[in-house]
Amino acid sequence: MNFNEAKNKFVQTWGALGSQWGINKTMAQIHAFLMVSSEPISMEEIMQELQISRGNASMNLRALMDWGIVYKEFKQGERREFFTAEKDLDELATKIARERSKREIKPALKVLKEVSSIDDTSSVEAKHFVDQTKKLYDFVAKADTMIDKVTEYKDNWLTKLIVKMMG
Amino acid sequence: MNFNEAKNKFVQTWGALGSQWGINKTMAQIHAFLMVSSEPISMEEIMQELQISRGNASMNLRALMDWGIVYKEFKQGERREFFTAEKDLDELATKIARERSKREIKPALKVLKEVSSIDDTSSVEAKHFVDQTKKLYDFVAKADTMIDKVTEYKDNWLTKLIVKMMG
DNA sequence: ATAAACTTTCAATAATATTTGAAAGTTTAA
DNA sequence: TTAAACTTTCAAATATTATTGAAAGTTTAT
Numbered sequence: 001m002n003f004n005e006a007k008n009k010f011v012q013t014w015g016a017l018g019s020q021w022g023i024n025k026t027m028a029q030i031h032a033f034l035m036v037s038s039e040p041i042s043m044e045e046i047m048q049e050l051q052i053s054r055g056n057a058s059m060n061l062r063a064l065m066d067w068g069i070v071y072k073e074f075k076q077g078e079r080r081e082f083f084t085a086e087k088d089l090d091e092l093a094t095k096i097a098r099e100r101s102k103r104e105i106k107p108a109l110k111v112l113k114e115v116s117s118i119d120d121t122s123s124v125e126a127k128h129f130v131d132q133t134k135k136l137y138d139f140v141a142k143a144d145t146m147i148d149k150v151t152e153y154k155d156n157w158l159t160k161l162i163v164k165m166m167g
Numbered sequence: 168m169n170f171n172e173a174k175n176k177f178v179q180t181w182g183a184l185g186s187q188w189g190i191n192k193t194m195a196q197i198h199a200f201l202m203v204s205s206e207p208i209s210m211e212e213i214m215q216e217l218q219i220s221r222g223n224a225s226m227n228l229r230a231l232m233d234w235g236i237v238y239k240e241f242k243q244g245e246r247r248e249f250f251t252a253e254k255d256l257d258e259l260a261t262k263i264a265r266e267r268s269k270r271e272i273k274p275a276l277k278v279l280k281e282v283s284s285i286d287d288t289s290s291v292e293a294k295h296f297v298d299q300t301k302k303l304y305d306f307v308a309k310a311d312t313m314i315d316k317v318t319e320y321k322d323n324w325l326t327k328l329i330v331k332m333m334g
Numbered sequence: 335a336t337a338a339a340c341t342t343t344c345a346a347t348a349a350t351a352t353t354t355g356a357a358a359g360t361t362t363a364a
Numbered sequence: 365t366t367a368a369a370c371t372t373t374c375a376a377a378t379a380t381t382a383t384t385g386a387a388a389g390t391t392t393a394t
Contacts, residue, residue, distance in 0.1 A: 001285055002287065003296065006281075006300075007296060009278065009282050010282045013275065020271055021189050022186065022187045036299050036300065037295070038291055038292055038294075093306075108184055114173075115168070115173040115174075115177045125206075127205075128203065128204070128205035129177075132203050132254065136256065142329065146328065146332075150332070161313065162309065164331050165313075165317070165328070
């Protein structure tokens with residue numbers, strides 16, 4: 001396998017993986033491509049490399065920037081915008097974890113709190129419902145706290161966590 | 168909010184959340200419904216409650232059983248099959264984590280190993296690619312090891328992990 | 335101010351994923 | 365056996381999501 005084949009395979013695989021995690025394919029591919037590029041890349045080049053339209057490139061770059069994992073760069077004397085990806089993996093994982101916590105876990109917790117607060121003990125069914133959703137609330141809240149704690153370390157959190165666990 | 172509204176809201180929310188995590192809406196809804204049901208439920212009742220077709224119910228129940236988080240039950244003197252969900256949350260999280268590791272992380276690692284093994288140091292671009300994909304391999308491998316370790320505890324692993332981290 | 339060089343937006347279109355429902359398959363009871 | 369009661373399968377239909385591309389918008393240099 002040569003460099004270009006490898007790069008292509010990486011971008012494709014990352015894109016497919018993205019879909020399985022609720023991230024759209026192009027978004028994941030752009031991120032993959034930028035992550036293995038040593039230089040900032042123009043929109044034109046992204047379109048070219050991934051064979052996508054200008055609109056598609058623009059929208060997905062915007063989404064990646066909203067997630068805080070792709071940055072705009074300006075080059076000396078160049079009018080065009082260039083893009084780079086966050087390449088530090090601890091930082092990348094931290095940003096993704098925090099963002100998903102904010103966008104998905106916190107709203108879910110709100111609903112869990114709400115539905116587990118109904119005041120109905122009139123049936124076994126209702127009692128089970130309250131009990132189970134309360135447990136779920138506690139579990140998810142704990143997981144969310146965990147994410148906060150873990151991403152707080154910033155540097156090398158994954159390694160540090162593993163070291164802790166071995167002890 | 169009464170019991171039925173709460174139950175409905177929970178099922179809907181869980182379904183929407185599922186989509187964001189690459190799980191189809193109906194599959195997540197069935198799981199949610201079973202999780203808050205105190206009794207085993209027949210396919211008929213699932214179809215009724217979620218307003219879905221027989222085929223849809225059948226396929227998604229099958230998928231949930233493949234994941235090992237929904238079980239078939241047989242009732243005394245009943246011909247029909249009944250279903251229950253894994254209700255222990257540690258067990259549930261463990262099964263999901265293990266299954267995703269097997270289905271997604273391990274194949275991704277294989278590709279990362281493959282593409283990071285190209286023998287090309289002829290350009291800065293190629294060197295960066297190899298370097299970055301190697302780092303990614305290490306990171307993902309570490310995360311996967313972490314999942315193995317963490318789910319090994321079985322009981323109360325999330326709590327135990329948090330306790331460790333506080334120390 | 336103007337025009338060139340670029341980016342963003344969004345309605346239309348295409349691609350993908352899910353759902354249906356009827357036919358085929360299976361199991362059980364008699 | 366057979367037929368009733370159930371489940372599974374899968375091609376077709378539907379719904380959802382992503383993508384295109386051209387028009388509108390923005391910025392910069394002169």
